[in-house]
Amino acid sequence: xxxxxxxxxxGALFGGGIWVFRDAxxxxxxLYQFTGEQLAAxxxxxxxxxxxxxxxxxxxxxxxxxxxxxxxxxxxxxPAWAWRLYVLGHVGLxxxxxxxxxxxxxxxxxxxxxAALSYxxxxxxxxxxxxxxxxxxxxxxxxxxxxADRMLRTRSLSAAIVFGVAMAAMTLGGDPQAAxxxxxxxxxxxLVLWRWQRGGERVASSQKPGYGGESTGQASRSEVGNSxxxxxxxAVRVRPVLLxxxxxxxxxxxxVQVMPSMGFTRISSRRSSDVPxxxxxxxxxxxxxxxxxxxxxxxxxxxxxxxxxxxHHSHVYHFSVGPWRLVEYVWPNVMGxxxxxxxxxxxxIPSEGRLWVPSLYMGIVPLLLALGAMRFRSGSxxxxxxxxxxxxxxxxxxxWFGLGWVLREVWATAGGDYQSLPVGPPVxxxxxxxxxxxxxxxxxxxxxxxxxxxxxxxxxxxAMGWDQVFQGATPRFRRNVRLLGWLSLAGTVAAIGLWxxxxxxxxxVPANVMFGPLDSRGAAGDILLAFAQTTAVVFxxxxxxxxxxxxxxxxxxxxxxxxAVDLGSAxxxxxxxxxxxxxxxxxxxxxxxxxxxxxxGAVSPVRIYRQPAWLPPxxxxxxxxxxxxxxxxxxxxxxxxxxxLAPRYGVAEVYGTMIPHDYQVFLWYIKHRGGGTxxxxxxxxxxxxxxxxxxxxxxxxxxxxxxxxxxxxxxLSAPAATSLWKTRKxxxxxxxxxxxxxxxxxxxxxWRTLWRRTAEIFHPDGTLRDLQREAVVEATAEQxxxxxxxxxxxxxxxxxxxxxxxxxxEPTRVEIDVEATxxxxxxxxDQFSPGWQAEVETAGQGTxxxxxxxxxxxxxxxxxxQGKHKLVFRYRPVSVFWGALLSVVGWSVVAGWGIxxxxxxxxxxxxxxxxx
Numbered sequence: 007x008x009x010x011x012x013x014x015x016x017g018a019l020f021g022g023g024i025w026v027f028r029d030a031x032x033x034x035x036x037l038y039q040f041t042g043e044q045l046a047a048x049x050x051x052x053x054x055x056x057x058x059x060x061x062x063x064x065x066x067x068x069x070x071x072x073x074x075x076x077x078x079x080x081x082x083x084x085p086a087w088a089w090r091l092y093v094l095g096h097v098g099l100x101x102x103x104x105x106x107x108x109x110x111x112x113x114x115x116x117x118x119x120x121a122a123l124s125y126x127x128x129x130x131x132x133x134x135x136x137x138x139x140x141x142x143x144x145x146x147x148x149x150x151x152x153x154a155d156r157m158l159r160t161r162s163l164s165a166a167i168v169f170g171v172a173m174a175a176m177t178l179g180g181d182p183q184a185a186x187x188x189x190x191x192x193x194x195x196x197l198v199l200w201r202w203q204r205g206g207e208r209v210a211s212s213q214k215p216g217y218g219g220e221s222t223g224q225a226s227r228s229e230v231g232n233s234x235x236x237x238x239x240x241a242v243r244v245r246p247v248l249l250x251x252x253x254x255x256x257x258x259x260x261x262v263q264v265m266p267s268m269g270f271t272r273i274s275s276r277r278s279s280d281v282p283x284x285x286x287x288x289x290x291x292x293x294x295x296x297x298x299x300x301x302x303x304x305x306x307x308x309x310x311x312x313x314x315x316x317x318h319h320s321h322v323y324h325f326s327v328g329p330w331r332l333v334e335y336v337w338p339n340v341m342g343x344x345x346x347x348x349x350x351x352x353x354x355i356p357s358e359g360r361l362w363v364p365s366l367y368m369g370i371v372p373l374l375l376a377l378g379a380m381r382f383r384s385g386s387x388x389x390x391x392x393x394x395x396x397x398x399x400x401x402x403x404x405x406w407f408g409l410g411w412v413l414r415e416v417w418a419t420a421g422g423d424y425q426s427l428p429v430g431p432p433v434x435x436x437x438x439x440x441x442x443x444x445x446x447x448x449x450x451x452x453x454x455x456x457x458x459x460x461x462x463x464x465x466x467x468x469a470m471g472w473d474q475v476f477q478g479a480t481p482r483f484r485r486n487v488r489l490l491g492w493l494s495l496a497g498t499v500a501a502i503g504l505w506x507x508x509x510x511x512x513x514x515v516p517a518n519v520m521f522g523p524l525d526s527r528g529a530a531g532d533i534l535l536a537f538a539q540t541t542a543v544v545f546x547x548x549x550x551x552x553x554x555x556x557x558x559x560x561x562x563x564x565x566x567x568x569x570a571v572d573l574g575s576a577x578x579x580x581x582x583x584x585x586x587x588x589x590x591x592x593x594x595x596x597x598x599x600x601x602x603x604x605x606x607g608a609v610s611p612v613r614i615y616r617q618p619a620w621l622p623p624x625x626x627x628x629x630x631x632x633x634x635x636x637x638x639x640x641x642x643x644x645x646x647x648x649x650x651l652a653p654r655y656g657v658a659e660v661y662g663t664m665i666p667h668d669y670q671v672f673l674w675y676i677k678h679r680g681g682g683t684x685x686x687x688x689x690x691x692x693x694x695x696x697x698x699x700x701x702x703x704x705x706x707x708x709x710x711x712x713x714x715x716x717x718x719x720x721x722l723s724a725p726a727a728t729s730l731w732k733t734r735k736x737x738x739x740x741x742x743x744x745x746x747x748x749x750x751x752x753x754x755x756x757w758r759t760l761w762r763r764t765a766e767i768f769h770p771d772g773t774l775r776d777l778q779r780e781a782v783v784e785a786t787a788e789q790x791x792x793x794x795x796x797x798x799x800x801x802x803x804x805x806x807x808x809x810x811x812x813x814x815x816e817p818t819r820v821e822i823d824v825e826a827t828x829x830x831x832x833x834x835x836d837q838f839s840p841g842w843q844a845e846v847e848t849a850g851q852g853t854x855x856x857x858x859x860x861x862x863x864x865x866x867x868x869x870x871x872q873g874k875h876k877l878v879f880r881y882r883p884v885s886v887f888w889g890a891l892l893s894v895v896g897w898s899v900v901a902g903w904g905i906x907x908x909x910x911x912x913x914x915x916x917x918x919x920x921x922x
Contacts, residue, residue, distance in 0.1 A: 007101065007119070010127060010570040014578045015097075018090050023583030025093065026634050027345065028136040032641045033662075034068075035089055035589065036648040041071060042079025042088065044817065053818045053841075053881040056611060056650055057660040058669055059693060059864060060837035064263075064886050065270035068139050068663050072262045072893075073178040086586035093135055096145040101126035103148035104462065108469035110152055111388065116562040117472035120569055124372035125465035127573040129334070129365035130457040135581045143176045143184025144458045150176070150185075151462060154192040155388065157252065158199055161243040164907050167900060170255025177260040182267070183450045185256060187399075187459045190444075192252070194398075195391045196245045202387040258896030265889035269840065274664040276449045322441060323432055325362035325452040326405030330355065337494070338367040338576035340536035342529040346582065346633045348521040351512050351529040357407070362454030367576050368464060369569050370540050371547050374490070375471030376464040378483045389470060392463045399460035401436045405453025408435025475551055476562060484548070491544040497537035505530040519621055520637065522629035543572050584635050589652075593643040595699065596653035598730055602697065603655075610739045610815040613656035614697040615690050616645045617683065623701075644699050644728060658695045666837065669864050671760040675768075687733040688774050693864065694835035696736040700729055740822050742810045742830040743781035743867075746795065751784050751860070767863050777862055781831050784860045793857035795831075795869045818881040825874050831859075832877055834866045841883030844868050847876040 017023040025031060041063070044051035050071060052064040063069045070076045075095065079088045104125040108118035125131060125148070134141035150172035157165035169192070173185035257264060330352070333340055341352035344364040352358055380393040411431035414424040432438040437456075441448040475483065504511060508530035517523040546568055550561050599612045606612075622640065630636065642649045647660045659673055676689035690698070752763055767782045768775055775782070785793070809825035810832060824832055844856040846868065856877070861867030868877055 010574050013574040017583035022585055024086050024089050024586045025135055025581055026584035026638055027582055030136040031638055032646055033648055034138050036651050038076055038079045039085040040651040045080040051817055055817050056656045058665055062270050062839060065266035066663055067182055067263060067267055068180045070180040093138055096141050097126055099145040100131055104465055107148040107152045113469035114473050117469040119566055120372060120472050121465040121469035123569050124368045124468050125461055127577060128368035128461050129363050129577055130461045132577050133363040133580045139180030142179030143181030146172050146176045147188060147462050150188040157248050158196050158245055166248040166252045167255050169252040173256035174259035178263050183455055191395050192249060198387050198391045258892055261892035262889040265885040266883060269885045270664060271449060273666055275667045275670045276664060321451050323406040325360050325454040326407055327403040327454050328357055329404060329407055334366040335373055337536035337540050339365055339532050342532045345521050346631055347528060347629050348518045348524050349528040349532050351515050354515040364580060369573050370543050371569050372468040374487060376467035379467045379471035392467050396460045396463035399456040403453045403456040404435060405437040406432050408432040408438050410434055487544060487548050491541055494537050494541040498541055501534035501537050505534055517626045519626050521633055522625055582634055584638060588638055595643050595645050599655040609812045611654050611656050613658055613694045614645055615658045615695045616699045618659055618661055668760060671757050672764050672864055675761055675764045691733045691735055691737045692777055694737055694739045696733055698731045740810050740812050740834045741778055742808045742826060743833050744830050745780040746831050747782045749784050764863055781833050781861050783867060793859055793869050820879040822877040824870055824877055826870050826872050829871050832868045832870055833861050836866055838864055838866050841881055843880050843882050845878045849874045
């Protein structure tokens with residue numbers, strides 16, 4: 007274990023590096039550094055004002071604000087070491103928890119070590135270092151499954167509470183879907199146990215009355231003459247009740263995260279109930295005013311006839327695992343390595359799609375042992391449960407590749423028009439069934455996440471198979487091992503021939519936009535190494551595991567060393583690092599933004615527009631072994647989130663975990679006006695955007711001027727093919743609007759309705775409304791009265807000598823000085839969102855609470871009378887308060903239960919060991 011750990015993570019431990027690829031480098035590390043700094047300053051980062059006009063950070067599970075291990079970033083140890091300890095600590099937890107679970111299930115120490123190695127260092131877990139919230143979920147999964155097993159087999163209330171604690175930890179750590187998955191596995195296990203009990207399998211708990219946290223003697227005394235206590239005790243031994251208790255505990259403990267997230271989901275793009283359709287039809291409907299019938303909406307959504315990639319219902323199926331990728335379980339990296347140089351020849355497969363993990367490999371020896379231990383009908387209930395769990399999770403990970411996809415492929419092969427079929431690709435698949443049948447599951451994304459659950463099931467089967475093989479493998483198992491060895495040897499010979507003709511064979515593989523053209527020799531080399539490595543490992547394993555029943559310890563140790571070498575050579579490349587100093591170097595855009603803020607004397611952060619998912623076009627033509635470092639520099643220098651958090655400037659368009667649906671439609675609308683890609687400067691200026699980062703070959707839509715640091719004119723060199731533009735007429739971040747138009751609030755969240763309302767507000771007659779003079783408020787008469795808005799039929803001239811100036815701008819607090827010459831609406835160009843409160847302190851009149859009105863579709867507005875005022879916005883979401891209160895009570899109760907449970911632990915262990 008130590009040798010493999012150093013092999014894989016030596017760059018971080020001894021080389022001063024941190025993980026650079028994917029979300030590890032540009033998302034989680036900057037985000038956790040930001041939240042740690044806020045926490046150290048005594049102000050938890052409940053709100054992030056630097057994305058999309060502001061977003062509720064506390065409501066986004068990926069921020070992990072309420073997960074105690076993330077608080078390490080508030081300690082004075084430096085963000086790089088905090089990041090290393092956080093990541094490596096969870097890798098260690100995954101290893102230790104899987105080892106402990108295997109041992110608890112009566113595996114030998116060597117078998118448990120094999121299970122732990124295969125789990126912690128398999129592709130589906132190890133690569134989550136690059137997406138750390140899912141590593142957190144993977145780390146807690148073995149503990150959760152162990153508690154679920156104990157809860158259901160012994161009907162233990164104590165184990166149900168532990169199960170709930172594990173699910174709460176997953177949720178607080180940023181992976182609520184993992185908690186959902188282990189809950190589903192617990193339900194599956196309960197069904198398996200129910201079937202086995204009906205078939206006569208003996209379960210100890212059902213024959214031991216009084217078990218549930220107290221000794222049998224204590225239970226007997228409490229039940230004497232107390233029928234109510236007897237009924238309660240009997241009820242908590244019912245498995246559905248225990249499952250409900252575990253779910254309730256998990257909800258209470260994680261309520262501080264769950265309740266804000268539920269509130270944000272209701273107003274985010276994930277909550278949009280409209281059926282996804284193509285952007286072409288979107289524009290046709292917008293022009294004609296026609297809409298589909300509700301029944302057509304429902305059927306189209308269910309059958310996925312048409313899917314618009316911008317809608318959440320399409321993102322649900324992103325990162326589906328193509329069925330051809332299952333060969334990666336047998337031959338490591340046989341599809342080609344993805345980075346830093348492009349070897350992935352599988353990109354030529356038309357349906358390949360995006361990769362959640364670049365390799366599924368868990369070690370060929372653990373896989374063979376797991377497959378040998380699988381039982382789907384006979385055997386112990388635990389084995390049957392793990393076998394079905396592994397298979398179902400792998401099938402579920404196929405996602406988009408359902409029966410509808412198979413039908414469409416067959417139809418297309420036969421020469422038919424697959425677009426005419428009445429069903430879409432995911433229909434009929436397991437993941438499609440989960441989104442249709444399971445409550446709330448459609449709000450999650452990415453089927454490939456199920457492979458992490460499959461990994462823990464396969465690793466536990468590995469432990470079971472280990473002890474079976476080393477106690478005497480069956481002839482069938484040995485034949486299968488040798489067959490795989492000879493098959494891999496044949497593949498090795500074929501791959502040697504392929505290497506000579508690789509440039510011709512792989513000539514049609516497309517270039518990768520990030521890693522450049524395919525290295526055909528490198529791709530052929532990966533294929534050769536895949537077959538050769540499996541050949542060598544399989545034949546060595548066959549030799550080491552042969553012999554009489556009861557192998558000597560040195561043979562088992564040698565097999566463990568073989569597994570470690572196999573996993574290290576196959577998977578260590580997936581967690582690359584770069585020097586931590588690269589994250590602290592100044593960059594071109596940060597310097598320009600800071601200079602602009604100083605020149606303008608602005609208190610609020612500068613806000614820029616940066617088109618998402620944009621990379622230098624030259625990268626597609628040239629490969630580089632240092633491409634990952636170049637990607638990091640590019641993201642920093644062009645404002646790719648979350649690299650804007652350290653220099654504290656805002657980015658107007660960020661698509662992350664969740665985005666307010668009203669604002670998403672606003673972005674779609676203004677991009678459509680600009681031609682589909684780049685909005686007009688005037689539209690962006692209306693929400694406080696003053697700068698735009700573009701390719702030097704790309705011109706802005708309109709109303710932009712240069713001279714703000716184009717190309718190499720800045721003191722720090724700009725990235726190649728990059729320029730910075732400034733708007734001609736930047737709107738202030740806060741102003742007074744003397745005229746107010748009132749529109750009724752929308753009753754529908756349908757994006758077409760939001761689109762039309764956005765056009766009505768910003769371009770009522772085809773031209774941009776003068777928002778500095780006239781604001782548009784969406785409110786009822788009661789809301790207007792509560793806000794103190796007094797509407798006049800006469801046109802009020804714009805207040806020439808009025809003052810509206812931001813004097814303090816913090817993530818959760820904004821203070822504005824106002825001198826109004828007439829009753830006016832204070833408009834703040836920040837996101838309108840529940841949880842914000844406003845107070846107005848008027849000279850000579852004291853302080854009063856003020857209602858915040860939805861203004862200009864996505865902004866905040868507060869009505870003030872004539873005079874001098876100090877307006878203060880504070881972010882105090884009620885959902886966080888009540889969630890925190892519920893969590894504090896829940897954790898207090900669990901802590902008290904833990905102290906009391908220590909008294910009965912010895913009796914619990916005795917009963918459990920007898921059952922196991």
